[in-house]
Amino acid sequence: MPKRPGQGIPVRRRRPRAHPDGADQTRPRESPVWLFDLDNTLHDTSHKIFPQINIGMTEAVMESLGVDQETANALRTRYWKRYGATMLGLVRHHGIDPHAFLRRSHDFDVGPLIRAEKGLAARLAQLPGRKILVTNAPLHYAQAVLRHLGLLRCFSAIWAIEHMRLHGHFRPKPSVALMRHILAHEGIRPQRAILVEDTLANLRGARHAGIRTVHVFHPGTPFATRQRGRPDFVDLRVNSIADLLGRRRPIRGH
Ligand SMILES: [Mg+2]
Numbered sequence: 001m002p003k004r005p006g007q008g009i010p011v012r013r014r015r016p017r018a019h020p021d022g023a024d025q026t027r028p029r030e031s032p033v034w035l036f037d038l039d040n041t042l043h044d045t046s047h048k049i050f051p052q053i054n055i056g057m058t059e060a061v062m063e064s065l066g067v068d069q070e071t072a073n074a075l076r077t078r079y080w081k082r083y084g085a086t087m088l089g090l091v092r093h094h095g096i097d098p099h100a101f102l103r104r105s106h107d108f109d110v111g112p113l114i115r116a117e118k119g120l121a122a123r124l125a126q127l128p129g130r131k132i133l134v135t136n137a138p139l140h141y142a143q144a145v146l147r148h149l150g151l152l153r154c155f156s157a158i159w160a161i162e163h164m165r166l167h168g169h170f171r172p173k174p175s176v177a178l179m180r181h182i183l184a185h186e187g188i189r190p191q192r193a194i195l196v197e198d199t200l201a202n203l204r205g206a207r208h209a210g211i212r213t214v215h216v217f218h219p220g221t222p223f224a225t226r227q228r229g230r231p232d233f234v235d236l237r238v239n240s241i242a243d244l245l246g247r248r249r250p251i252r253g254h
Contacts, residue, residue: 006165196214
């Protein structure tokens, strides 16, 4: 299992493709490639898991830096606002080991905390085309959630925060460079790719990389309720994966 930066992990072996870009002229239309976010997209992370991660993150900062809770929370807020993730600030300014930090901050059993739509594996199977998970969460956590949801084998690859390094720096979503890198590495033309995601900033970044976008509305996602209507970088807005299955026709023509 490759662990190099800038490379997602394959979940299962894919059949070799004759054309790296799927440039098979005999097919009338190339099948799409679905890039799925994880948290608040495939499961209701706000229900019980985000509160647990919140506790774990603060404790991990306190232990990593030897600071009290108030200082840890202040640093978390500062780095989250500046870099989009606490871990990035801790790596840049304090030289902490990102892998140890991610493991400590997500060190809990997700099983009892998960809430999600029923029958997700069957629903994802109804979507034609390859599926790839693209999450800013750590790999061990993403795998545990997918395993509990019965979705591990639905995805041909997982791109977690550990894989989102470009030129020696972490570049998580909404980095446009990251999205272009993933497309290039997976051999996907941007026009074929569709990002399904609850965070609008990430959808905007994907659109800048030429990717089509599905916004999964979740009321627990930060800034979710501020947005009224559908932004111009969102092709389709849905309330669930079941909703996506019923309404995907408008994004298929391309
Ligand atoms: Mg999300």
